[in-house]
Amino acid sequence: MNNPYRPLPPLGALIGFEAAARLGSFSLAAEELNMTQSAVSHQIRTLETHLQQPLFLRISRRVELTDAGRDLMVSAQEALETVRLGVRRLDAYSKxxxxxxxxxxxxxxxxxxxxxxxxxxxxxxxxxxxxxxxxxxxxxxxxxxxxxxxxxxxxxxxxxxxxxxxxxxxxxxxxxxxxxxxxxxxxx
Known part of the structure; x- marks a missing residue:
């Protein structure tokens, strides 16, 4: 049977990617997500390996999004916001x-x-x-x-x-x- 989710990247890695893309820094993303900078960097590498292309340009001590990274950032933000709102709506069912x-x-x-x-x-x-x-x-x-x-x-x-x-x-x-x-x- 064909799994429609197979081409999707690891969804947990999208959270680290979105934070790093929005903040322009792996360190700031790590701080916001309460993770280590190394863990965020690993999530980004996992995502880049899965997608077979770089999402960030590593320039000295800073990072910049590639064109593919900018494109993915928009989709990731929309998808994560949809999930966040969906989970928030579940509160009404528990009360x-x-x-x-x-x-x-x-x-x-x-x-x-x-x-x-x-x-x-x-x-x-x-x-x-x-x-x-x-x-x-x-x-x-x-x-x-x-x-x-x-x-x-x-x-x-x-x-x-x-x-x-x-x-x-x-x-x-x-x-x-x-x-x-x-x-x-x-x-x-």
Whole structure:
């Protein structure tokens, strides 16, 4: 049977590589990862051997990424970030009653945060986790239980309800309002 993971390099070595590439130093990577400089250097050599090409140029006491190293750094950072976020999402499964709520940062800070204590008091079995982001999310790909968004999701498995209606009004001093209305051709 064909193993699709066979061409992948040792994934542990990618962590050392990513840190060294980002920091531009095997020593700084070792310090950040709580390893020896020799261990990071060994991970890089293992990776270079597996990929059959150099990822760093060793210049005196410093290192620089090769073109292949720069290319791999982007992929390694994206892959490691995806795994990190996936592992972080697992926390919700270990805590019964967890409800992950996604909303814009200002709404979370100004509307939900002042109400959290009351929510926890009236529903002690619910553990709300607030995730704030200023972008809408793809609910088919996320682990959010509830999201506040400007558009209702399309597709099966979603229940949408109007939560709050937004109303915007202009506020201005009477003089400024009159000037604005005169400019717009409206009577005050």
């Amino acid at each position: 019964p009653g967890s409800v992950v709520i996604h909303m814009p940062p200002a709404f979370g800070a100004l509307w939900l945060a002042p109400r959290l204590a009351r929510l926890r008091g009236s529903h002690p079995d619910v553990d709300p986790w607030l995730y704030t982001g200023s972008h809408d999310v793809d609910l088919t790909e996320s682990e959010f239980d509830i999201t506040l968004t400007t558009e209702a999701p399309i597709g099966e498995g979603f229940a949408a309800a109007t939560f709050l209606r937004e109303e915007r009004i202009a506020l201005a001093s009477p003089g400024l309002a009159a000037d604005f209305q005169n400019c717009m051709g409206e009577a005050p």
